[in-house]
Amino acid sequence: MQFHMDNNVKIYNLSCGKSLPDWLSERKRRLLQKKNVDIRRRIELIQDFEMPGVSTGIKMSPDGNFIFATGIYKPRIRCYDVNNLSMKFERCFDAEAVQFALLSDDYKKFALLQCDRTIELHVQHGSYFKLRIPRFGRDLKYHKASCDLLTCGAGSEIYRLNLEQGRFLYPYHTEGSSLNKLAIHEYYDIIACGTMEGKVEAWDPRQRERIATLDCALAVPDYENIEGFPSVTALSFKGDLTMAVGTFTGQVMLYDIRANKPFLVQTHQSGQPVKCIEFVQHEELIVSMNPNSVKFWKQNTEELYFGVFPPTHLNDLCIVPNSGLFFLANEDQKIMSYFVPTVGPAPKWCCFLDNITEELEESKQDAVYDDYKFVTQKELEQLHLDHLIGTNLLRGYMHGYFMDVRLYNKARAIVQPEAYQDLKKKMVQSKIEKERNAKRIQVKQLPSINKDYAQKLLEKKTNNKEEGVTPFEDDRFKDLFENPDFEIKQTDEEYARIKATVERANKKKVTIVPESEPMDLYEEDNYKSSSSSESEDEEEESEDSDVELPADKKRKGTLKAVDSERFKLLYKNDDNEDESIPVEERLKKTHGSFKESTAAAGNKVVTWTTGKPEKASKREEERKAHMKERAKCRRPAKYIKK
Numbered sequence: 001m002q003f004h005m006d007n008n009v010k011i012y013n014l015s016c017g018k019s020l021p022d023w024l025s026e027r028k029r030r031l032l033q034k035k036n037v038d039i040r041r042r043i044e045l046i047q048d049f050e051m052p053g054v055s056t057g058i059k060m061s062p063d064g065n066f067i068f069a070t071g072i073y074k075p076r077i078r079c080y081d082v083n084n085l086s087m088k089f090e091r092c093f094d095a096e097a098v099q100f101a102l103l104s105d106d107y108k109k110f111a112l113l114q115c116d117r118t119i120e121l122h123v124q125h126g127s128y129f130k131l132r133i134p135r136f137g138r139d140l141k142y143h144k145a146s147c148d149l150l151t152c153g154a155g156s157e158i159y160r161l162n163l164e165q166g167r168f169l170y171p172y173h174t175e176g177s178s179l180n181k182l183a184i185h186e187y188y189d190i191i192a193c194g195t196m197e198g199k200v201e202a203w204d205p206r207q208r209e210r211i212a213t214l215d216c217a218l219a220v221p222d223y224e225n226i227e228g229f230p231s232v233t234a235l236s237f238k239g240d241l242t243m244a245v246g247t248f249t250g251q252v253m254l255y256d257i258r259a260n261k262p263f264l265v266q267t268h269q270s271g272q273p274v275k276c277i278e279f280v281q282h283e284e285l286i287v288s289m290n291p292n293s294v295k296f297w298k299q300n301t302e303e304l305y306f307g308v309f310p311p312t313h314l315n316d317l318c319i320v321p322n323s324g325l326f327f328l329a330n331e332d333q334k335i336m337s338y339f340v341p342t343v344g345p346a347p348k349w350c351c352f353l354d355n356i357t358e359e360l361e362e363s364k365q366d367a368v369y370d371d372y373k374f375v376t377q378k379e380l381e382q383l384h385l386d387h388l389i390g391t392n393l394l395r396g397y398m399h400g401y402f403m404d405v406r407l408y409n410k411a412r413a414i415v416q417p418e419a420y421q422d423l424k425k426k427m428v429q430s431k432i433e434k435e436r437n438a439k440r441i442q443v444k445q446l447p448s449i450n451k452d453y454a455q456k457l458l459e460k461k462t463n464n465k466e467e468g469v470t471p472f473e474d475d476r477f478k479d480l481f482e483n484p485d486f487e488i489k490q491t492d493e494e495y496a497r498i499k500a501t502v503e504r505a506n507k508k509k510v511t512i513v514p515e516s517e518p519m520d521l522y523e524e525d526n527y528k529s530s531s532s533s534e535s536e537d538e539e540e541e542s543e544d545s546d547v548e549l550p551a552d553k554k555r556k557g558t559l560k561a562v563d564s565e566r567f568k569l570l571y572k573n574d575d576n577e578d579e580s581i582p583v584e585e586r587l588k589k590t591h592g593s594f595k596e597s598t599a600a601a602g603n604k605v606v607t608w609t610t611g612k613p614e615k616a617s618k619r620e621e622e623r624k625a626h627m628k629e630r631a632k633c634r635r636p637a638k639y640i641k642k
Contacts, residue, residue, distance in 0.1 A: 002016035006306040006307055006308070007304065007305065007306045007307075009305065009306040009340065009342055010340070010341060010342065011306065011308060011338060011339075011340055012338065012339045012340070012341075012353075013336070013337075013338055014043050014045050014337040014338065014339055014353075015045075015049075015334045015335065015336045015337045032371075043356065045085070045337050045350060045353075046067070046080050046082070046085050046086065046087075046337075047085060047086040047087065048078075048086070048087050049069075049080065049087075049334070049335050049337070050333045050334045050335055051069065051071030051072070051076075051078075051333055051335070052071070052072070052073060052074070052076075052333065053071065053072050053073045053333065054071055054072050054073075054315075054330075054331050054332070054333075055069055055070070055071040055315065055316075055329040055330060055332075055333075055335050056070050056071055056072065056096070056097065056315050056316065056329055057069065057070040057097065057099065057100060057315065057316045057329055058070075058316050058317075058318040058327050058328075058329040058335060059100070059102065059316075059318055060318055060320060060321075061102055061105060061106055061107060062102065062105045063105045063106055064082070064320070064321060064347075065081065065082055065083060065106065066079055066080065066081060066082065066088065066106060066107045067079070067080040067082060067318070067327070068080075068100065068102070068107075068110065069329065069335060070097040070100060070112075070329075071329070072096055074092050075092065075093050075094070075095060075096045075097060075114075076090055076091060076092040076093070077090070077091050077093075077097065077100065077112065078090045079107050082347070082349040082350075083349055085349070085350070088107065089107075091122065091126065091127070093112070093114065093120060093127070094114075094116075095114035095115050095116040095118060096114065096115045097112045097113065097114055097115075098113045098114060098115050098137060098138065098140075099112075099113045099137070099138070099139050099140040100112045100113065100140065101113075101140045101141055101142045101149070102142070103142055103149075103163070107124075108123060108124040109121075109122070109123055109124075110122050111140065111142070111149055112140075113137045113139075113140040113151060115136070117132050117133050117134075117135065117136055117137065118130055118131070118132050119131050119132070119133060119137075119140075119149070119151065119161070131161075133151055133153075133159050134155070134157075134159070135153050135154045135155040135157075136153050136154045137151045137152065137153035138152060138153040138154070138178075138179065138180055138181075139151070139152050139153070139179070139180070139181050139182045140182075141182040141183070141184055141191075143184055143189070143191065143205065145189045145205070146162070146189075146205050147162060147163050147164040148160045148161065148162055148163070148169065148205065149161040149162075149163055150182055150184075150191065152179035152180075152181075152182055152193055153178070153179065154178050155178060155179070156173060156174050156175070156176055156177060156178070156179070157171040157172065157173055157174070158171055158172040158174065158179065158182070158191070158193060158203070159171050160172070170208075172191075172203050172208075172210075174193060174195060174201050174210070175195070175197075175199070175201065175213070176193075176195025176196055176197050176199060176201070177195070177196050177197065178195070178196045179193050179194065179195055179196070180194050180195070180196065180231060180232055180233050181193065181194040181232060181233060181234060181235040182194075182235070183235040183236055183237055184237075185237045186237070187239075187240050188240075189204075189205065189206075190202050190203070190204060190211070191203045191204075191205060192235055192237075192243070193235075194231070194232025194233065194234075194235045194245070195231070195232060196229075196231045196232075197217070197229075197231070198215065198216050198217030198218075198220075198229065198230045198231050198232060198247065199213055199214060199215050199216065199217070199232070200213070200214040200216055200232060200235065200243075200245060201213050201214075202214075214255070214260060215260075216230065216232060216245050216247065216253060216262075217229070217230045217231075217247075219253060219261060219262050219265070220247060220249065220251050220253075220265075221251075221265060221267075226249045226271075227249070227271065228248055228249050228271075229248065229249075230247035230248055230249045230251060231247065231248040232245055232246070232247060232248075233246050233247060233248050233273045233274055233275065234246030234274045234275060234276055234277045234288075235277070236277040236278060236279065238279040238281075241256050241257050241258065242254060242255070242256065242257075242279075243255045243256075243257050244277045244279070244286060245262075245277075246273075246274025246275070246276075246277050246288060247273070247274060248273040248274075249271060249273070250267055250268035250269075250270060250271050250272055250273065250274060250290060251265060251266070251267050251268075251274070252264075252265070252266045252267070252268070252274060252277065252286070252288045252297070253265050253266075254286065254299070264299070264302055266288070266295075266297055266302065268288065268290050268293070268295065270290060270292050270293070272290040272291050272292055273290060273291075274288050274289070274290055275289050275290060275291065275314070275315070275316070275317075276288070276289040276316060276317040277289075278317060278319050280296070280319065280343060280344070281321075281322070284298070284299045284300060285297065285298060285299060285305060285343065286299050287317065287319060287326075289314055289316075289317045289328075290314070291313050291314050291315075292309065292313075292314070293307055293308065293309045293310075293314075294307065294308040294310075294314070294317060294326075294328065295307045295308075296343070306340070308328075308338060310328060310330060310336055312330040312331045312332045313330060313331040314328055314329070314330050314331075315329040315330060315331065316328070316329035317329075320347050322344060322347075323343075323344045323345060323346060323347045324339055324340040324341055324342065324343035324344035324345065324346070325337065325338070325339050325344075325346060325347055325350070325353070326338055326340075339353055341354070371404070371405060372395075372402045372403065372404060372405060373402070373403055373404070373405045373408040374397070374400055374401070374402055375400055375401055375403060375408065376399060376400040376401075377399075377400065379400075380394075380401065382415065383408075383411040383412060383415055384411070384415060385403075385411055388403075389401070393407065446458075447481035447482065449480075449481050449482060449483070449484060449486070449487050450480060450481050450486070450487060450488050452488075453488060454481060595607045595609070
């Protein structure tokens with residue numbers, strides 16, 4: 001048994017427990033139950049409550065004393081007696097059962113709808129009669145008031161087989177292209193069917209005509225954006241006035257049969273079709289099941305009460321009346337059983353669950369056979385045991401075999417006798433090295449394994465001036481630099497896959513200024529000055545500047561730096577840049593000015609304009625003073641005549 005909480009609701013999985021191999025004899029099973037505590041403490045609610053392959057459907061008889069389940073393979077139906085907690089009978093047939101209906105209150109009469117268009121009627125002693133319908137069927141219901149067995153499927157007709165007269169009656173012709181689901185209102189004896197076009201049609205068997213049509217597809221929220229068409233896949237009635245509809249796109253809608261709009265709409269987020277809808281009368285809950293989950297909703301507050309998410313694909317749901325126990329038919333051998341004490345008490349035939357659930361909250365239950373080892377064909381050849389294939393010592397399973405773990409250990413010790421000794425020597429050597437290193441004086445040096453990677457971590461720490469320890473100094477990552485199994489080898493295939501990514505990450509990222517922007521950093525007067533002053537300025541700039549212009553700018557020769565500090569900021573290495581400095585302070589280093597304004601639409605606009613730094617202004621003043629001094633000493637050329 002497994003226990004877990006969902007939305008503060010205790011959920012007990014009664015079918016979860018340690019399983020035994022099918023090939024074990026009864027004597028070995030009894031011995032294992034005596035020796036193994038986990039097997040002895042597991043809960044087997046009903047004996048042999050499973051199918052050989054897959055369970056497709058499950059229902060409970062109206063009197064509450066029998067449980068019917070269908071499955072494969074071979075196609076069969078099993079009946080379980082809840083008073084004895086064991087299987088009462090099992091019957092096999094030729095085709096898989098799509099749906100079945102109980103014709104009596106107990107186990108004596110029932111009908112099966114099979115996948116080959118066959119309806120098979122069974123009585124207490126066995127199969128009674130077989131007949132076929134014109135089209136493949138999808139659902140089967142029994143109408144007690146008229147004694148009609150109703151079937152629908154890949155067609156627009158609802159076929160009526162009258163069991164009292166023993167003949168087919170005139171079918172009901174619906175407006176749908178095909179029908180998915182049938183439901184019968186027990187109080188009004190109304191027959192409802194869900195169509196592929198997302199409509200629900202109601203028929204009165206006393207008048208033999210359609211009395212109402214409800215279009216459920218129009219009530220689906222956000223109808224245009226969902227994937228697929230919301231066909232009706234589930235249908236159920238509660239009491240006198242409530243009807244529940246499930247769609248192919250995962251919606252659950254509750255209707256008052258007097259209204260054409262739902263008063264509650266819930267959606268399964270997975271988008272899977274709703275297969276089954278049931279009502280819990282005691283707690284006013286509605287239960288919806290899709291292939292992935294079972295969800296309990298509060299009918300009044302529209303809130304999710306709790307959900308169950310089994311690991312396998314779900315096929316059918318059965319809730320035991322007036323209790324918190326329910327069963328799930330699924331794509332596995334075991335039929336899942338869940339018990340929720342807050343939904344209802346345990347049924348009278350398993351009242352011991354109320355005492356056991358609080359005492360036995362087993363943690364993790366492994367589904368692995370601990371006494372057996374799974375080996376493949378290749379492993380058998382390595383152990384020189386391939387000659388045992390076909391004997392009782394090997395049990396074929398999937399792509400390999402199960403064998404006794406003791407035989408496996410003996411064979412491995414014979415084939416690899418030195419494996420244990422080598423492992424023992426390696427462990428002793430590592431323990432000796434650990435004791436030696438503890439006594440030695442610890443000197444910080446690069447490790448012998450992954451030395452290049454450790455060097456990169458140190459350089460990154462030094463350049464970024466980070467505080468703390470590097471990974472190779474941290475004890476949590478010491479195996480990365482001590483264990484040879486974690487060594488980074490550039491010749492490995494795994495490293496070859498990420499080689500391009502590593503090389504790209506190691507390259508230094510340099511910000512390049514576009515060609516159209518640097519023209520704002522220069523003054524027109526610089527190009528009008530004399531050649532001597534230009535050469536002097538270029539010499540001064542070459543002495544002050546620490547950063548080179550990009551290669552393409554040198555080659556063209558169209559730009560000249562005004563201030564080296566400004567180019568340091570523009571062409572600064574991104575890896576060494578201190579990201580903690582705000583952008584505003586970085587821009588102020590370039591001697592710019594900010595201007596804030598408000599646009600017509602209410603947006604704020606911030607403009608930054610570059611300005612001249614102090615060195616550039618000082619050189620400009622010196623140049624103007626020099627030009628004035630030259631103007632005084634310069635001789636005019638007016639007196640020169642031809």
